[in-house]
Amino acid sequence: MQSIMKESDPILEVENLSASTDNRPILKGVSLSVYPGEIHAIMGRNGCGKSTFSKIIAGHPSYNITDGDIKFLGENINSLEPEERSQSGIFLGFQYPIEIPGVSNLEFLRVSTNARRKFLNKEELDTFDFEELVKEKLEIVKMDHAFLSRSVNQGFSGGEKKRNEILQMALLEPKIAILDETDSGLDIDALRIVASGIKKISNAQTGIILITHYQRLLDEIKPNYVHVMSDGRIIKTGESDLALELEEKGYEWTDNFIKET
């Protein structure tokens, strides 16, 4: 299926990416290209390198790229700071959103949004204009306005934290979003809200990478491609039915692929 001719250039191109932390190799040559409008899913056992992959794309300082390239809109971004990646349109939805006591959610969202807007040469928003914008976006994730006056993620339930992530995605309007287990810890209703939010935000110009363990998110958001990761490598790529097969047969089934390769 990778042979299908693509009409436009890829948003994200990861070539043979290897990375380590504390001299321990985590990624061992990952290649992946995401074109506009595509949804990719990455599945795999815990500890296979999925979350690390997402953090490295976002620029986490704990990991060293030992080989390979990350290209975003054709530019190599290996050495860009995390904030530069965010400003230019890369979004990471955290598996465990971080609590930041004392910093108001509203102010955090505003500073973040303005950093992106500044990069896009758009006018930065004052408190009042931002209020208008954020009200509109709150609808997407069905969040109450009261969340804005609390500290960032502090005391939020698991589901509220994930919705807050999608709210940030809605405000930042990224070119590519990598959502790390955004579905974990959500009940069915919350999952639907989050999934419909992601669908509303994404369009023919954006790319999405869903990192997940479960089919239920992929029932809501149908991926174009499913990649199976094991021990820091993508060992199999297929279409959406691969996820169904995986759900049925379990990861043990994928162990055979490693032997083959």
Added chain:
Amino acid sequence: MVNENSVKDVVKEPYKYGFITDIETEKIEKGLNEDIIKLISQKKEEPKFLLDFRLKAFKKWQKMKEPDWAALGYKKIDYQDIIYYSAPKQKEKISSLDEVDPKLLETFDKLGIPLTEQKKLTNVAVDAVFDSVSIATTFREELAEHGVIFCSISEAVKNHADLIEKYLGTVVPASDNYFAALNSAVFSDGSFVYIPKGVTCPMDLSSYFRINSGDSGQFERTLIIAEESSSVSYLEGCTAPMFDTNTLHAAVVELIALDDASIKYSTVQNWYAGDEEGIGGIFNFVTKRGKCLGKRSKISWSQVETGSAITWKYPSCLLLGEESVGEFYSVALTNNLQQADTGTKMIHIGPKTKSTIVSKGISAGNSKNSYRGLVKMGTKATGSRNYSQCDSMLIGDQASANTFPYIKSQQPNSEIEHEASTCRISEDQLFYLQSRGIEFEEAVSMMVSGFCRDVFNQLPMEFAAEADKLLALKLEGSVG
């Protein structure tokens, strides 16, 4: 682990106020003895009661030992190697600002405290103190219309001797502690405030203390009296040039609140802190205490301590009046090799008295930041309450934070509540903010000001913005 280098870069602080004003000064010789004290008193043309007060304090000081219980380490101070009086040379009697040396006005201008009629701050009356003397006090006539007295303490000694004699040393007795005794013996200048009965001071009052000489100590003395049902908000700011020697600053502040009176005392302390190797900087040994003498009186301390090589300071409240209230809100930021041992004492004496303590310590670099506080419930303090919250934030892994809360209760029918926490700015938090487009420096500064919010909310508005900027400045630097 947070990337050490980048954190170090961020907390590196350019000290903006380190310049020296080149001005002719009148200094007396170094050293401390009875003759020096007599000379200071004579220069200030003081009445006899004050000279006696000084000499008595000096005798007590000679018998006292420098305290060593604080979690501070520093080279012994040679008290004979300090100049105890230094004043810019001026004309004998200054009748208006026009006669003040333009260099002095320029100095305060540069510090953001314009004093001249055209430029003075519109909503705050300022008393500007340069080394040992008060240079100017703005808005005096306007304040006088309300019966408010705001002048230097030297002037008050001349014009309001009765009030000085009645109240000086009644909150902080000369024998209170080593540094208070020293101050009582040699104090040079400072501010005096008197708010008459029923008057709400029409504007914020403020003193700005500037140390200019490298070899002279600053020993200012402030006295604020709020009569029945009056209220006042007082702000204090401080800076000093960068010297590679340590300068001693030992101040005494006394506040007195009568029935239903309230005093709000806010400090932004930004003395020179010394360089990265810990060379130079101010030794700040200060005794600040308020006496809630009247029923339902209230004294509120708020402080933002960012400077000094060493800070030894415990603004306290003596809660005598029934239902009187004491508050202490503090942010102390230390960096490099700075050391701070600061906190408060809330002494509940009267019944139904209430106190609140909120302390936020931030330590970066190799600095040491300690909270030391005492809450005491006396035998008559029935139905009294205290709430204390002491939080510490560590930046990097070389800094240290301590909390020493002392609690003494002699009254079973009283409540004391203490909460403490320590946190570290984690790499995960920084990465989270950065991954949302927020630059490293701004991320640190957002978290620090978030941490301090409970205290900043207590500061007067102009001051809160100032404090936020000051912390951001202290945490500013080039990253990467």
